[in-house]
Amino acid sequence: DAKTTQPTSMDCAEGRAANLPCNHSTISGNEYVYWYRQIHSQGPQYIIHGLKNNETNEMASLIITEDRKSSTLILPHATLRDTAVYYCIVAYSGNTPLVFGKGTRLSVIA
Amino acid sequence: DAEITQSPRHKITETGRQVTLACHQTWNHNNMFWYRQDLGHGLRLIHYSYGVQDTNKGEVSDGYSVSRSNTEDLPLTLESAASSQTSVYFCASSDKKSSYNEQFFGPGTRLTVL
Numbered sequence: 713d714a715k716t717t718q719p720t721s722m723d724c725a726e727g728r729a730a731n732l733p734c735n736h737s738t739i740s741g742n743e744y745v746y747w748y749r750q751i752h753s754q755g756p757q758y759i760i761h762g763l764k765n766n767e768t769n770e771m772a773s774l775i776i777t778e779d780r781k782s783s784t785l786i787l788p789h790a791t792l793r794d795t796a797v798y799y800c801i802v803a804y805s806g807n808t809p810l811v812f813g814k815g816t817r818l819s820v821i822a
Numbered sequence: 823d824a825e826i827t828q829s830p831r832h833k834i835t836e837t838g839r840q841v842t843l844a845c846h847q848t849w850n851h852n853n854m855f856w857y858r859q860d861l862g863h864g865l866r867l868i869h870y871s872y873g874v875q876d877t878n879k880g881e882v883s884d885g886y887s888v889s890r891s892n893t894e895d896l897p898l899t900l901e902s903a904a905s906s907q908t909s910v911y912f913c914a915s916s917d918k919k920s921s922y923n924e925q926f927f928g929p930g931t932r933l934t935v936l
Contacts (some may be wrong), residue, residue: 746923755912755927756865799864805922807853807872809880812864 715739716800721817724794730787732816734800737781744805745776747785749796750815756799759785790820824849828913828928836936841900843931845913852918854896855925856880856888858909865912871896872918903935 717735724730736745747759760767760774762783767774773786787794799815826847835841845854852873857865857880867880869888877888885907887899900907910932914925 744922753910753930755914755930756925757927758924761922761924803923806920807916807918808923809855809867809870810865810923810925811867811881812857814862814864 715802715811716813718798718800718813718816720814721819723819723821724787724790726792726820726822727789730790730794730818730820732785732787732798732800732818733782734784735782736800736802739780739802742804743802745774745780745783746801746803746810747772747774748799748801748810748812749794750799751793751796756812759798790818792820792822794818795820826913826915826926826928828911828931830931831929832932834934834936835903837903837905839903841903841933843898843900843911843913843933845896845898845928846894847913847915847926847928848894849915849917849926850893851915851926852893853916853925854890855914855916856886856896856898857912857914858882858907859912859930860909868898868911869896900933903933905935907933908935909933 746761748756750756776783797815855870856868871890913928916925
């Protein structure tokens with residue numbers, strides 16, 4: 713079973729920041745938080761990952777709480793093309809298989 | 823450019839037939855994975871491989887098999903297709919040498935078992 717809890721769906725206005733929460737209260741010390749997204753019918757796409765510190769790349773920012781029990785993925789200026797299912801996954805680094813939950817369906821509205 | 827491909831993209835078969843889905847990647851990745859996705863659900867792991875001659879069972883491996891004879895390919899075989907195996911199948915690969923767990927996914931194969 714997935715070790716994360718995410719809201720089933722969220723809406724966001726185009727151009728605004730999309731903040732997607734994730735709870736992972738049982739995360740262990742060596743496990744990372746990964747975010748992937750799946751745009752309609754396509755294969756999932758890696759977005760970002762982090763261990764303890766906040767992370768930012770060209771796609772998004774990841775904010776991890778100090779106790780590491782929850783995190784938030786931030787899309788700073790959501791566009792219609794960001795409409796997708798977003799998966800928060802807790803996993804060890806390297807080679808371990810990923811366990812996908814049901815994710816959050818984000819709808820960006822014009 | 824390096825890529826991961828799956829074939830066929832769509833397949834209709836009958837109950838009881840053997841079906842093989844192909845997955846081919848040109849990144850020279852050691853790790854390869856097969857997932858299935860049913861309507862309204864996340865992806866579930868079927869089988870995975872960390873290198874040539876290595877295969878491992880995932881969460882939903884019953885009725886499926888894989889073999890890894892080279893680095894580039896991990897074909898998924900349904901020994902005797904069942905209607906419950908109607909699904910979208912995704913193949914993925916990742917770099918063994920990478921320090922983090924970025925998997926690259928193929929476009930998927932939609933399989934219908936009648």
